[in-house]
Amino acid sequence: MKPAGPEEEATHATDAASEAGAAPGYLPRLLSAAAYVSQAACDRVLERFGLNRSSYRLLEHLAAEPAAAHALAAATGRLLPAVEKHLMEFRSAGYAVPDGSGTWVVTDAGARALECAQLAESEADLVAEDSRELREALRCLIASLRRGQPNGQIPS
Numbered sequence: 001m002k003p004a005g006p007e008e009e010a011t012h013a014t015d016a017a018s019e020a021g022a023a024p025g026y027l028p029r030l031l032s033a034a035a036y037v038s039q040a041a042c043d044r045v046l047e048r049f050g051l052n053r054s055s056y057r058l059l060e061h062l063a064a065e066p067a068a069a070h071a072l073a074a075a076t077g078r079l080l081p082a083v084e085k086h087l088m089e090f091r092s093a094g095y096a097v098p099d100g101s102g103t104w105v106v107t108d109a110g111a112r113a114l115e116c117a118q119l120a121e122s123e124a125d126l127v128a129e130d131s132r133e134l135r136e137a138l139r140c141l142i143a144s145l146r147r148g149q150p151n152g153q154i155p156s
Contacts, residue, residue: 033141034039045120050093051112055086059106062096063114067107 036125061067061076074136087104090096095110104113 029141030138033137042048046117048091049117050089050121051113051117054082055089056114058083058086059095059110060108062090063106063111066099066103068102069104072104108114 003136009047031137032065043053046052051059058078062072065075067075069084069087070080072078072087073080076083087098088106090110091098092107093113094107095113096104096106
């Protein structure tokens with residue numbers, strides 16, 4: 001049997017890609033992988049400021065409206081001990097402080113951290129489409145579809 005030439009190999013690769021693209025659920029899996037990579041990039045941005053998604057949203061809420069711990073917990077639907085923990089972290093980072101009445105307010109440093117995190121998050125969203133990580137995640141997704149792994153699980 002004659003070995004496959006470059007044209008036949010290209011045709012085989014195209015056929016394999018077409019099969020993966022035609023697989024049921026391919027597009028949702030592809031979109032899910034892209035969203036995952038984008039979210040991971042946003043998480044790394046927040047980590048640079050000592051924040052996570054939960055603390056970031058809480059600091060945003062506090063920046064919009066200063067509040068006491070119990071009012072902040074009620075407004076955000078979070079448990080008071082969790083809110084108090086975040087508030088202590090904000091104080092340690094210099095992002096928020098309580099006033100004399102127990103109302104927490106965002107400091108200038110906290111406002112700058114929020115602004116920088118928002119800008120960096122926006123940049124990460126813009127760059128995500130062209131990032132090496134996105135290409136790698138999509139390559140893994142396509143490879144997992146070829147192997148028939150459920151839900152397009154990305155190998156670790």
